[in-house]
Amino acid sequence: MTQSGRWKQRPEGSTWGDFGPDDQLGRLNLITPEKVKQGAAEIREGLAFCLSLPLEYPGGNVLNPRRFPPVLRPTRRGDAVNMNYQLGRDHAGATDVLCDDLVLLHLQYSTQWDSFAHVGSMFDADGDGVPEPLYYNGFRAGEDVVGPSDLTDAGAPEGYGPSTSGARRLGVENMAVKGMQGRAVMIDLHAHVGRAREIIGYDQLMPILEKDRVEIEPGDMVCLHTGFAEFLLELGGNPTHFAVENACALLDGRDGRLLQWITDSGLAALIADNYSVEAYPARPGGDCCAQLPLHEHCLFKLGVHLGELWHLTPLANWLRDHGRNRFMLTAPPLRLTGAVGSPATPVATV
Structure with a gap:
């Protein structure tokens, strides 16, 4: 472990310091030139799939009352x-x-990436018994991730002017510069559970991987197909609370064995076509802990970026029809300095 001047102790099971004391890429460091070449080797037909929803979808603000269509x-x-x-x-x-x-544009309204500045956690990094609001690799709220002090500086702007807030560290521009290109692997949950609202834990996931012969290696980007984005398209931009709250699979962020599998797999990014990758609210987990435990595990501890609301169904169906689950993925966010999230227009090539 490489200690940083920002922290004396790191969260248990985290990768803080593993890629250097000032690292802002996390597991993206595992997407090496060799991994990019592995992705390129998956291009056999020369077919490209757009994995983005139209940015005006899902429609309305049922999924999140603070986010609105462009x-x-x-x-x-x-x-x-x-x-x-x-x-x-x-x-x-x-x-x-x-x-x-x-x-x-609300940057996380539709198909999107979460940066590490999107979700942090209260953690005692100084070892003084007092937890502080921190983000991946010990970057600090108020110093490295800065917000305005006045509510009038939040929300939709009335005019134009320079921003005084944002992620001075861990913003999406780091992902853009990296390129977000390499080999990706599809896990087709929809093929096994349909559109039922299933909360998928380790015990449900492992048989699916075995049956579909899915192998994930360090540096792979992993996509979870649940059918949710396709469902949103069928709703025609008019989703209802009942419809979206009772459809399609989500991961169980409270399942410790599932979180350990994410750690052990070495995956570089975790992407889903549903709203939050994990079930929210998470099932009860005692008298402590994160409301978004998988977000905390990935964004805060491991340095694994999350993608949400990707349109995966046409690609997933093509891969299944052709007995494949790997493909080349190119998915940079906007190079928008200081943003904590970003729309994406991912392209898969097979």
Whole structure:
């Protein structure tokens, strides 16, 4: 263990310091050039699959009352709307017609990546008996992940101006620079449990892996197909609380053996087509602990990024029809400095 000036003790089972005292990539360090070449070797047909939902989905704010669909508007050009604008219209013979737009985007509304700054935990890293709000590798709230002090500086902006908050460390730009490209493995939960709301633990997952001959090696990115994103598309942008709260598989974040399997597998990223990868709220776990235990385990302790609301069904069906479960995945987030999450437009190639 490499100790850091930020912490004297690290969470049990964590990777803090394993990749260096100032590491911000976590298990992405396991996506080596060799892993990228392994991903490229899975390209046999040259077929590409878009794994993103349309960014206006799921629709409404049933899944999260704080997140809303994107607002797309044209920019202004003086006193005119900059859409179908004839450039040089005061000049005889000018032929250019221009469009330009902007978007107000909640970064984790639709298909997305979670950065390590998305979920932290209270932990006594100083060894003084007092827990502090921390993030992966001991980066600190208020120093490395900074928010505004005034509520008027949160929520949708009234105008334009520089941001004074955000992730000074652990932001999604680190993922973008890394590239998020390598070999991925599909676990097709939907093929075994359908659209039933099943909470999948270690004992349910292992037989599925064995039956489908799924092997996961260190540095692989793992995708969980539950059918939830396909279900959202069928709902046509009008999901209801009852529909989304009673559909499709989720992982059991309270299952210690499942969390240990994530640790032991060496997977570099964990991705699902459902809302939060794990069941939320988590089943009761005593009088302590995280409300999002799998998020805490992956984002805070292990340095494993999470992907949510990916559209995996067409790819999962193709892989099953062709007796495969591995593919090349390219999925960088926006290179948006300081963001704690980001939309993604992942592409799988087989």
